[in-house]
Amino acid sequence: HNDPHYVGDRTTMVHLFEWKFNDIAKECEDFLGPMGYGGVQVSPINENLVIENRPWYERYQPLSYKIISRSGNEAEFKDMVKRCNKVGVRIYVDAVINHMSGNAQPAYGTGGTTAKPDELSYPGVPYTSKDFNPPCDIQNYNNATEVRDCELSGLHDLNQTKTNVRDKIIKYFNKVIDLGAAGFRIDAAKHMWPQDLKAIYKKIKNLSPKNGYPKNAQCYIYQEVIDLGGEGVSKFEYNDIASVIEFQYGIVLGNMFRGKDNLARLQNFDDENAWRLIPSKDALVMVDNHDNQRGHGAGGASILTHKDPKPYKMAVAFMLAHPYGHARVMSSFAFSDPSQGPPANSDGSIISPEIVNGECVNGWVCEHRWPQIQQMVKFRNLVNGEKLENWWSNGKNQIAFSRGGKGFVAFNVEGDLREKLQTGLPAGTYCDVITGDVVDGKCSGKSVQVVDDGTATVEILSSESEGVLALHNQAKL
Ligand code: QV4
Numbered sequence: 001h002n003d004p005h006y007v008g009d010r011t012t013m014v015h016l017f018e019w020k021f022n023d024i025a026k027e028c029e030d031f032l033g034p035m036g037y038g039g040v041q042v043s044p045i046n047e048n049l050v051i052e053n054r055p056w057y058e059r060y061q062p063l064s065y066k067i068i069s070r071s072g073n074e075a076e077f078k079d080m081v082k083r084c085n086k087v088g089v090r091i092y093v094d095a096v097i098n099h100m101s102g103n104a105q106p107a108y109g110t111g112g113t114t115a116k117p118d119e120l121s122y123p124g125v126p127y128t129s130k131d132f133n134p135p136c137d138i139q140n141y142n143n144a145t146e147v148r149d150c151e152l153s154g155l156h157d158l159n160q161t162k163t164n165v166r167d168k169i170i171k172y173f174n175k176v177i178d179l180g181a182a183g184f185r186i187d188a189a190k191h192m193w194p195q196d197l198k199a200i201y202k203k204i205k206n207l208s209p210k211n212g213y214p215k216n217a218q219c220y221i222y223q224e225v226i227d228l229g230g231e232g233v234s235k236f237e238y239n240d241i242a243s244v245i246e247f248q249y250g251i252v253l254g255n256m257f258r259g260k261d262n263l264a265r266l267q268n269f270d271d272e273n274a275w276r277l278i279p280s281k282d283a284l285v286m287v288d289n290h291d292n293q294r295g296h297g298a299g300g301a302s303i304l305t306h307k308d309p310k311p312y313k314m315a316v317a318f319m320l321a322h323p324y325g326h327a328r329v330m331s332s333f334a335f336s337d338p339s340q341g342p343p344a345n346s347d348g349s350i351i352s353p354e355i356v357n358g359e360c361v362n363g364w365v366c367e368h369r370w371p372q373i374q375q376m377v378k379f380r381n382l383v384n385g386e387k388l389e390n391w392w393s394n395g396k397n398q399i400a401f402s403r404g405g406k407g408f409v410a411f412n413v414e415g416d417l418r419e420k421l422q423t424g425l426p427a428g429t430y431c432d433v434i435t436g437d438v439v440d441g442k443c444s445g446k447s448v449q450v451v452d453d454g455t456a457t458v459e460i461l462s463s464e465s466e467g468v469l470a471l472h473n474q475a476k477l
Contacts, residue, residue: 001201001222001242002282004326005182005213006086010038011380012320014329014368017290018043018056018342021072021080023352024091028080033087036381040084041092041185041328043290045069045077046172047111047124049101054348055339058186061101061155063109064124065172066363067179070110070350074179081180085212091181092220097200098188099155099170100127120156131165133157133373137256138191144232152191160196170203173219179206180211183220186242190225190233197223198241222284222326239282242342245296246283246325248276253287253318257311257467259413264393267316270324272348277324285325293330294338305367306332310467311338313372317434320376321401321409323388327380329373332365372466375433380436382472383407390422400458407472412460420457423471427452430471435464438475446473447477 004013014037016024024040027466044059047066059069067074081091100115100122101107107115111167113124120129135157136150149217151157158165173184189197201221207213221242227235228248235244252275255261268274277283291297293305304312319327333342343363344353353364360366367373384403397414402424410417416447427450436445448471450456460469 006038015041021076025080025083028084031303039090047109068111102154186223189223257315283325429477
């Protein structure tokens, strides 16, 4: 379960947080497909508890496995998957299977289903009290049994050892596979036993060649196991059964590009043992996610988000230039209150992103459309499989490296960078795709002259609005 089954040379997925299915389908056709994105993670698609003022987090409180939420219904989901697959973009579903809702009275869902959470009664599935672990609160994260068998924030904890629970989850997963999706993010995987998850994964159907997948292809599964070391549950208990989201990664990059750590230390960032990272092939990486960009989950003040654009774009560019892991780009809506949901009308319906000159303008941030980020997605596709070479640093906060002879990047967090560096590239004039692009045979940003021995004088001044420079063989003049 560690192959995302991207089409062709694609390498990167984007989390279109809280987007509606119809808008995602259009985004696949208008932008993601043509720009070379490989996939989209969608917010939980199953019916959830409706909470007053519609916070984003209501979607992590399931009431049933019917496909109906503020993103759309089953027909709209099906149409989206079909249209995205058609333009080479896969769909991954955020799957909330650790628990159902917390207590609420009355409790009604996005599809009109009702429940009695305090009695552990969810007729929409159906689940009864027999399907849950006896209520207790997770308090001690050093106790693995408590983390897995008690409730996370009062969310009623399903017992995945039970056949009925397994069967209901497997049925839901197989329906999503039948609708053409390529895989799942397993929410709160750390709060479930690996052996229970393994038993569930074993019964998930293979992806269908009818939906354009190779024969005998298993769906991609990436599990949310936040492990920064020192807790009762370890990420290394999970990467044998499927992929794992590597939370250490974004924390390291956040500190690095905030200037709180020494960038030169990233020289051995592909040494998994030195950094206590899970093996690259099993890792899904990101700079920020929907939780830690607003202080939920882990990471705190280390995490970089769209709110700090210059270092954020540098961190994302590093992630996309560096070969470790499977990359996911975050695409957010703007917020001041961390509970605040996406842009919505007074009836609660989500307002579609409005795009003017390629940028989202009405409360959606759309980092995935920022020119520097979309260019680096293209870069990652182009250098896929090339070795990290020609590492250079000034010993402090300036670094550079190449990906074989196809691409080159340099980063400057501190002071002015003005150096003759080995780029690994064939001689020629290259256009920096961070500050511009090749337009009508001319470079609209910085040009860099690579001479016969592969070296070039690279300049990134601290006063510039971008702290990264990127060259590749498709942006050669
Ligand atoms: C409150 C109290 C509880 C009390 C409960 C019951 O805090 O102590 O027991 O009421 O009266 C929301 C509220 C939370 C509330 C809870 C239940 O924020 O205050 O509990 O609902 O009513 C998201 C949000 C949570 C939110 C949850 C459900 O982050 O704040 O809880 O959705 O709506 C750990 C985990 C990791 C998790 C991360 C946030 O290891 O798995 O915390 N991350 C994932 C998702 C995340 C989601 C969940 C898990 C739960 O990425 O978005 O939580 O599905 O690190």
